[in-house]
Amino acid sequence: MQNPTNLNVQEAQKLLKNYDCMSSQSADSASNKNLIRQALLLVASHSDYQILGICAETAAQGILALESYLQALGYEETLNFPSVEGSVYIKFNPKTGLSYLDSYTGNHRGVLVSCQSAYEDRINEMYGHLPLDLFM
Numbered sequence: 001m002q003n004p005t006n007l008n009v010q011e012a013q014k015l016l017k018n019y020d021c022m023s024s025q026s027a028d029s030a031s032n033k034n035l036i037r038q039a040l041l042l043v044a045s046h047s048d049y050q051i052l053g054i055c056a057e058t059a060a061q062g063i064l065a066l067e068s069y070l071q072a073l074g075y076e077e078t079l080n081f082p083s084v085e086g087s088v089y090i091k092f093n094p095k096t097g098l099s100y101l102d103s104y105t106g107n108h109r110g111v112l113v114s115c116q117s118a119y120e121d122r123i124n125e126m127y128g129h130l131p132l133d134l135f136m
Contacts, residue, residue, distance in 0.1 A: 009046055009123075012039035016127040019110075033134055037072070040113060040127065040134070044073055047115035047123040054090040055108045056132060059083060059101060062090045065111055068135040070094070 007015070016039050044050055052069055056062030063081060070077055075094050081101040089104035095116070110129025117124050 007039055007042060009042060012042045013123070013125065015039045016043060019128060019130055033131060036130060037134055040130065041072065043123055043127070044113070044115060047117045049095045049116050051114040051116060052092045053112035053114070054132070055087070055104055055106060055110060055129065056090070057087055057109065059088045061132060062088045062101070064136070065132040066090055066092055069111055069113070072135040
């Protein structure tokens with residue numbers, strides 16, 4: 001995997017930990033998004049799989065974000081969700097193929113990425129809320 005930012009895994013994890021639901025860290029600039037993209041891809045490559053959670057204003061926005069993250073992480077999935085009005089939460093587990101979309105009344109918006117590994121020397125961490133449009 002290319003690593004044009006020259007981040008190591010520890011630096012990537014530290015960077016991603018800045019983007020959690022408790023911080024006001026913003027990833028609005030293109031350079032910040034590029035750095036976050038590279039950090040997430042590096043960290044994900046050191047885990048066995050990733051579970052995704054999406055908090056979005058609309059189902060369409062959430063599904064688009066989910067599809068872009070799945071593609072970036074190397075998953076080829078066909079998504080079929082019900083139509084829901086208003087804000088939504090989507091959860092997707094590529095290992096089991098289980099997913100759901102439901103109404104969401106919270107204020108958070110973004111993507112939660114939970115890196116899962118079977119071994120201690122691999123990464124088992126959750127990152128986010130990352131930008132919905134990170135891979136668009």
